[in-house]
Each structure stands twice: as C-alpha cells, then as structure tokens.
Amino acid sequence: MSKIVILGAGISGHTAASHLRRKLGKEHEVLVVSPNRNYQWVPSNIWVGIGRMKSKQLIFPLEHYIKEKELVTNKPK
16 A cells, blocks of 8 residues: 655645546555645636635635545644
C-alpha cells in the first residue's frame, strides 16, 4: 500500500487527487492536506470585484468532495 500526499486543495491539488484516486486501487491512500475547509474558485474573483457575483458563490466546502472521491484529509480549520 502506498500513501500519496497532495499539498493543497486548490485547482491543481484537487484535480491531482481526483485523478490519482481514479487511477489507483483502493489499497492506496490519497491524502489531501489543506489549511482550509473550503475551496474558492479563484478565476471568478473578478466578478466579485465588479459586483456581478457574491463571494459566497465562489466558495465550496471540501468535505463533500473528499467523501465523494474517497480521499483522506487533514483536519483543516
């Protein structure tokens, strides 16, 4: 059994974790380390700045994603 550690749950981190989970067998553990419980879709921040979106529309809880992809995570704030 291997334990893969991915630092960060941003665009690259959660994409890498998702692909690794899909490609590796269940005997391997994919651990995502993130300092936060939420994911923020940064490319859309421009729309918040000009008033077309609210910041809460860009923030998503990571918990559902972690469970859905059968990943392991640290205990973020």
